[in-house]
Amino acid sequence: MAMASRLMWASRAASYLKISTCPRAFSTVIKDLKYADTHEWVKVDGSSATIGITDHAQDHLGDVVYVELPEVGSSVNQGKNFGAVESVKATSDVISPVSGEVVEVNTELNGSPGLVNASPYEDGWILKVKLSNNGEVNSLMDSEQYSKFCEEEDAKH
């Protein structure tokens, strides 16, 4: 356990000094969005939210060829999967960062699934929900926390 706390101390120090251990391409992270540790982002607007996957996620997936969208009117729950994306012959779950009712899905992704890669935070949005619990957003990461999280994940290999 001493190792774990030293690890935290070291990474806090590293990010305070804004240094990295080795050169690596950083994925884009947008301020003002909230992030889940499963690499989805949420843009909250009152009691509505838009959800998609992050630049880090799309980069690690490869070229997306298919997006399985939920049905409008269905409900999503925080931490539960609501759909999937397919890339490089692999289907990967997409987990909802918040709970709510699906009010709109991005049907553009049916014909152009590559929008998820090209524009993960804008044109590649996946669904819009009416939030059932605004407080849930507080359990998500902000852009700085998420950046650090990505760095730590990428350092695992």
Add this chain to the structure above:
Amino acid sequence: MSRMATFLRFSSSRVSLISFTLLLDKPPGSSLPLDGLAAALVHIQHRLYQMSLQRTLKAYKFGIVNYLNALKLQERLSGERKAGNIQDTILSLQHPPTYTLGKRRTDHNLLLTESEVQAMGAEVHYTERGGDITFHGPRQAIIYPIISLRAIGFGARKYVEGLESIMIEVASLYGVNAHPGKAGETGVWVGDRKIGAIGVRISSGITSHGLAFNIDPDLNYFKHIVPCGIRDKGVTSLRREAQMQLPEDEVIHDQLIQSFAKTFHFKDMQWSQGGLILPADEIK
């Protein structure tokens, strides 16, 4: 201090600095006279963490297993792995003649009716894996890793690239020069003939399904599909491409598993005969 950090980043004597910092025993929360070495420490700590993870791969070897039974087994193991009840696991087996489809249900690439398929003694199954239609049959090595990608920080792309490299490595043991496909054509090829296929499912960061490597299956079965949705490209097998005699299939299965363990940095392997984890009535 930031000048020192910059110096460290570009220092060629980083290795000696790293070994120096390993000797430190700084209690957490105390002040940091050595802030400049924090970058090196993060790197070391991650490496030590990786080394301390007891990443053992448990391999189960089967003979011919019905597709649905294998699927049920994978679902069970996947759930157990997600719950942290079991370690990373890999299944090695072969299937009776079976056509399978992926999540996108591209059954327009099956050029037979279901009754025609049944008449030839084959089955058709729809799955949640990625990829298009493919054929599995005896003499084709099937490897299903059930591992946590989150534990090693891998995404789909890196995982699939690893699976491709395993098949390429094993092919090379028999003098066959295989390569990954072009962008959008995941799989392993010899020239423009496909020798290995991949179809994976990643759910909550845990993998299932995997790869199919043609040792010497009956390639005629592939005539009835547009394999992986790619027209105008043939399929082949290790038997067709290798100039040397091949060993027993089991040897090749073992080589695939060992290559997997090496590629995904497992420290240890445990081998089991798979019959133990299939209920008696599921073994064919």
